[in-house]
Amino acid sequence: MSAPPAITVTDLVKVYGSRTVVDHVSMEVAPGEIVGFLGPNGSGKTTTIRMMCGLLTPDGGSGKVLGHDILRAQRAIKREVGYMTQRFSFYEDLTIEENLRFVAGVYGLEKGAVAQALADLGLTSRKHQLAGALSGGWKQRLALAACIMHRPKLLMLDEPTAGVDPKARRDFWDEIHERAAEGLTVLVSTHYMDEAERCHRINYISYGRLISHGTVAEVVAHAGLTTVILRGGDIVAAQKRLRGQPGVDQVAPYGTDLHVIGANGAALRRAAEAVAAETGARLIPAETGLEDVFIQLMGAAQDNMS
Amino acid sequence: MSRFLSFRRLFSIIAKEAVQMRRDRITFAMMLGVPLMQLFLFGFAINSDPKGLPAALVATPEDRFARAMVSALEVTGYYRFTHPYVSAAEGEALITRGEVSFVVTLPTDFGAKVLRGDSPQILIEADASDPAVASGAISTLGTLARQALTREAGTEAETQAQQARQVDVVVHRRYNPEGITQYNIVPGLLGVILQMTMVMMTAMALTRETERGTMENLLSMPVTPIEVMLGKVLPYFVVGAVQVLVVLTAAKLLFGVPFVGSLGLLLLGVLIFVMALVVLGYVFSTLARTQMQAMQLTFFFFLPSIMLSGFMFPFRGMPTWAQWIGEALPLTHFLRLVRAVMLKGAGVTDVAQPLIILTGFALAFSALALSRFRQTLD
Ligand SMILES: Nc1ncnc2c1ncn2[C@@H]1O[C@H](COP(=O)(O)OP(=O)(O)OP(=O)(O)O)[C@@H](O)[C@H]1O
Ligand SMILES: [Mg+2]
Numbered sequence: 001m002s003a004p005p006a007i008t009v010t011d012l013v014k015v016y017g018s019r020t021v022v023d024h025v026s027m028e029v030a031p032g033e034i035v036g037f038l039g040p041n042g043s044g045k046t047t048t049i050r051m052m053c054g055l056l057t058p059d060g061g062s063g064k065v066l067g068h069d070i071l072r073a074q075r076a077i078k079r080e081v082g083y084m085t086q087r088f089s090f091y092e093d094l095t096i097e098e099n100l101r102f103v104a105g106v107y108g109l110e111k112g113a114v115a116q117a118l119a120d121l122g123l124t125s126r127k128h129q130l131a132g133a134l135s136g137g138w139k140q141r142l143a144l145a146a147c148i149m150h151r152p153k154l155l156m157l158d159e160p161t162a163g164v165d166p167k168a169r170r171d172f173w174d175e176i177h178e179r180a181a182e183g184l185t186v187l188v189s190t191h192y193m194d195e196a197e198r199c200h201r202i203n204y205i206s207y208g209r210l211i212s213h214g215t216v217a218e219v220v221a222h223a224g225l226t227t228v229i230l231r232g233g234d235i236v237a238a239q240k241r242l243r244g245q246p247g248v249d250q251v252a253p254y255g256t257d258l259h260v261i262g263a264n265g266a267a268l269r270r271a272a273e274a275v276a277a278e279t280g281a282r283l284i285p286a287e288t289g290l291e292d293v294f295i296q297l298m299g300a301a302q303d304n305m306s
Numbered sequence: 307m308s309r310f311l312s313f314r315r316l317f318s319i320i321a322k323e324a325v326q327m328r329r330d331r332i333t334f335a336m337m338l339g340v341p342l343m344q345l346f347l348f349g350f351a352i353n354s355d356p357k358g359l360p361a362a363l364v365a366t367p368e369d370r371f372a373r374a375m376v377s378a379l380e381v382t383g384y385y386r387f388t389h390p391y392v393s394a395a396e397g398e399a400l401i402t403r404g405e406v407s408f409v410v411t412l413p414t415d416f417g418a419k420v421l422r423g424d425s426p427q428i429l430i431e432a433d434a435s436d437p438a439v440a441s442g443a444i445s446t447l448g449t450l451a452r453q454a455l456t457r458e459a460g461t462e463a464e465t466q467a468q469q470a471r472q473v474d475v476v477v478h479r480r481y482n483p484e485g486i487t488q489y490n491i492v493p494g495l496l497g498v499i500l501q502m503t504m505v506m507m508t509a510m511a512l513t514r515e516t517e518r519g520t521m522e523n524l525l526s527m528p529v530t531p532i533e534v535m536l537g538k539v540l541p542y543f544v545v546g547a548v549q550v551l552v553v554l555t556a557a558k559l560l561f562g563v564p565f566v567g568s569l570g571l572l573l574l575g576v577l578i579f580v581m582a583l584v585v586l587g588y589v590f591s592t593l594a595r596t597q598m599q600a601m602q603l604t605f606f607f608f609l610p611s612i613m614l615s616g617f618m619f620p621f622r623g624m625p626t627w628a629q630w631i632g633e634a635l636p637l638t639h640f641l642r643l644v645r646a647v648m649l650k651g652a653g654v655t656d657v658a659q660p661l662i663i664l665t666g667f668a669l670a671f672s673a674l675a676l677s678r679f680r681q682t683l684d
Binding site for chain 1: 312530
């Protein structure tokens with residue numbers, strides 16, 4: 001018997017006007033797990049997260065977050081969950097310290113919490129600076145510090161590292177993993193592939209529908225794609241020739257390499273071999289990357305819609 | 307208690323609002339600038355010649371000369387006897403509460419004196435705390451009374467009619483004997499200034515959060531609707547207190563307005579009025595989506611308040627439909643209260659009605675605000 005899941009939602013639906021923005025999304029997240037939430041712009045990630053943390057009322061479906069019903073116990077959820085909004089939504093006309101003090105007061109935290117959070121952030125010397133005057137990356141770090149100050153059991157982070165430099169991003173993920181090891185559960189939306197690969201599991205949503213989930217390896221395997229690389233020769237000509245060939249779904253140049261990806265492995269290899277011979281390139285079999293899978297999924301979802 | 311209202315959370319919101327208010331320099335300056343500007347602008351009088359003002363008659367109903375007086379006074383169009391044949395004490399109470407603008411008193415032996423050929427006295431008490439009320443109505447009185455009595459007595463005997471012309475009309479301008487307009491305007495300004503700034507500031511309360519995108523964050527924290535409401539309106543009580551201080555000081559030093567009533571009673575009235583206003587502003591901020599809309603709602607409410615509350619024109623002189631609208635405005639009731647207390651020295655019982663009505667407004671607006679507050683983003 002494993003511990004009860006931190007998040008378990010079934011068939012969440014959200015409709016805006018005539019558009020179904022979230023369409024029967026079900027998800028389960030175990031305690032201590034770091035789960036990535038991926039999908040193209042406008043696919044419904046933010047909307048789904050908002051429904052799970054009690055900020056939006058679902059038009060359909062049900063579920064529990066930390067054992068609290070998402071339809072009835074929204075206040076209990078808000079107390080135990082840390083939610084970091086996609087857009088910076090702390091007060092720009094308050095200083096860093098005042099913002100943190102406000103959060104500490106609302107959650108009823110003890111006196112030292114603000115000083116501790118400032119020290120952790122490395123912002124103690126700049127605590128009197130207005131939050132609005134911080135750079136984009138520092139705003140993100142302030143927001144993150146503020147939403148973990150009350151020691152939530154579950155973090156829902158909506159693109160927490162957008163605009164953050166690589167070093168800070170690395171630090172951020174190290175910290176997330178440390179906390180997860182202590183039992184914190186994290187649901188994080190992101191557009192970065194390297195971040196997706198640092199998650200225990202990922203969920204991929206497109207046009208409001210959850211279309212793939214599992215570990216990164218599972219998602220890649222499940223996509224069933226074949227990838228070959230054309231190296232050397234006339235890349236530009238090869239790219240032109242390969243576009244639209246049977247079996248070729250994606251053609252993407254990477255420096256002097258050309259990645260060719262398709263769902264139909266046999267057809268793909270036939271086309272690639274022919275073009276490689278024509279343009280004088282070497283043909284190298286390769287692993288399919290997560291990004292290629294997502295691009296494939298986006299294309300497929302678009303086909304479904306039309 | 308702690309489920310719906312935690313003082314720690316409430317205090318955090320108040321502290322945050324106070325800091326934000328202080329940082330917004332222009333708005334902060336406006337809170338003092340607006341009352342000062344209005345004080346100087348409205349220091350100039352607004353005059354008019356109102357008609358059909360309510361009056362009470364203290365006289366014995368059997369007296370036909372009294373009846374003649376009443377109809378003659380009503381014919382002028384200035385008087386409307388809403389309370390005929392009341393006792394002297396009732397007449398006094400009516401004018402103190404502002405329900406009538408005049409009390410006309412005929413002595414019990416009025417008819418007998420007319421017939422005897424003595425010179426009877428008519429006492430007309432006018433509520434001159436609003437000078438516009440008194441001026442026209444009083445100026446016509448003397449000649450009018452003589453004509454009326456001459457006509458009535460004429461059916462009896464010519465000689466007595468001659469003597470009846472000797473009737474004495476005694477006019478008392480109550481509360482404001484010199485008819486100084488500022489006496490009426492300045493206490494009213496207290497209400498108008500509070501009305502304008504309090505509603506406008508709090509109308510921004512939630513729309514500012516929505517517009518700046520901070521609402522999502524606020525709602526994702528465990529705050530309750532009542533904490534948000536109180537946290538956002540309570541800081542404005544301090545602003546209101548400063549404005550009251552400014553206006554009362556100016557009333558005294560600049561305009562020399564007398565203050566005959568109880569300061570405590572006035573402040574109680576102000577407190578309830580401000581409560582009603584800040585919560586009304588908060589209701590607007592739950593309705594409006596942008597700060598611009600909140601401003602428009604504020605002005606939509608402000609204009610009738612200024613026109614129909616009795617601030618610009620004597621309330622009893624307005625058409626009935628306008629009076630009905632006026633009754634639905636908190637400012638109307640506050641003006642009755644502030645004028646009664648400052649100028650007439652009214653006590654708690656005299657202003658019980660406006661106090662109760664203002665409390666009703668505050669409670670009703672609070673209920674509306676709390677029911678309108680959305681705890682989610684949808
Ligand atoms: N309040 C709203 N009213 C109407 N439509 C909305 C509203 N909020 C979101 N939408 C629509 O719902 C869809 C999903 O939006 P959502 O913000 O959840 O996407 P997302 O996956 O978070 O996108 P991104 O990666 O750009 O953040 C979008 O098409 C958006 O236009
Ligand atoms: Mg989003």
